[in-house]
Amino acid sequence: MTTTKKWDRRAIKDELLRQNKTLTGIARDKGLNESACRQGIIGASRKGAEAIAEALGVPFRDMFPDAYTLGRHDGEEITSNKTPRDSAKTRRAVDNARSVA
Template identity: 70%
Template sequence: MTTTKKWDRRTIKEELLRQNKTLTGIARDAGLYDSACRAGMIGASRPGAEAIAKALGVPFREMFPDSYTLGRHDDGETSSNNKQRSSQKRDAAADRVRGAA
């Protein structure tokens, strides 16, 4: 039976200590502002939370299953609009006729 680890603030901090990492260091390494990962721990910065999960080698959804709403990048999609865009206007010639009149 495989059980996934329950990630909460305490277990995240314990794992950070075990790996000799800091929230500020993770944020800086990810190119974020210094307190981004601290904000990520309380649900106020998704990029900070993503940086923590990546630094600890844990899938984001496993570490923060309920803290952030699902985004377009959670299921591998790179675009929120997968349909080909088509022009709003059916016939541009109609505009030219109206403009000439």
């Protein structure tokens, strides 16, 4: 039976220490603001959190399963709207064509 590790702040900081990495160093390596990873660990910067997960080699959703809402790159589409909307310009053109005919 495989169990997944619970990644809380303490576990993340312990793993960073074990790998001799710092939150500031990870942020700098990714070209982010120095505080981005510190903010990411508390749920205030998704880019910072993504940088932490990548630096530790852990999938983002495993490390932060509930901290961030799903985005467009997080798997399957969750919208119920399956039909594209017509623009107002398109509808106006169709109405004008009908009035001319």
